[in-house]
Amino acid sequence: MFRRTASRALLAVVLSVSLAACGESEDSTGAAAEISTDLSEKPEVPASDEPAPDELVIDDIVEGDGDEAVEGSTASVKYVGAFYESGEEFDSSWSGGPDETIEVPLGGGRVIPGFEQGIEGMQVGGRRMITIPSDLGYGDEDRGPIPGGSTLVFVMDLVEVTD
Structure with a gap:
């Protein structure tokens, strides 16, 4: 025994x-691990020399403890969007100021699929890094500053969830 x-x-x-x-x-x-956990600070997206993933990758930097973003709700988020390989920023809600957010109706199809899928399941007060392969982003077509076939990274903060 x-x-x-x-x-x-x-x-x-x-x-x-x-x-x-x-x-x-x-x-x-x-x-x-390189992304700031301070939600009052604009996050910097690091460059990567790893092969780009072919699936959506979600990394929670800070786990929130507020309301959960679910399909049918509207999420207010702050975000920085950058290219996977270089970390070069192509868009940011922070450029409008530290309190600037965008509203994303989950299930509404108003943003690229990977962005919307990456928000689902977050809780208010959270910060998340989402790596989006091109098929869940803009695909093979050039879209403004984003070349076709780009793997994108968004770091987003969930500020509010409404029904």
């Missing part, structure tokens, strides 16, 4: 240490 308990305890310790080590390496090496 003692051996079984000791073996289980040892296994639990080894598993805990392994999981903790994995979590530390992911957090310390990811681009999300």
Whole structure:
């Protein structure tokens, strides 16, 4: 009986240490770790030399604790949009001032699919980095300053959710 308990305890310790080590390496090496957690400060989007993802990638920088953004609600967000590879900014609500937001009716199709999908599930007070492959962005067509086929990164803060 003692051996079984000791073996289980040892296994639990080894598993805990392994999981903790994995979590530390992911957090310390990811681009999300470079983004400010201060919601009063405009975030900077880091450049990436990693291959661009072919799926939507969501990284919570700050987890909010307010109302949740769900389909059918309208989310008020502040955001910075940049190119994945260079981190070069192409758009930002912050250019209108620190309190400038845009309204996004979730499920309304008024913004690119990846932007809308990236907001869903956020809670007010949260900051999230969303990496959007071109098929969930603007596709292969040039759109203003955004060349066709671009992978985009948005860092957004959820300010308010209304029904």
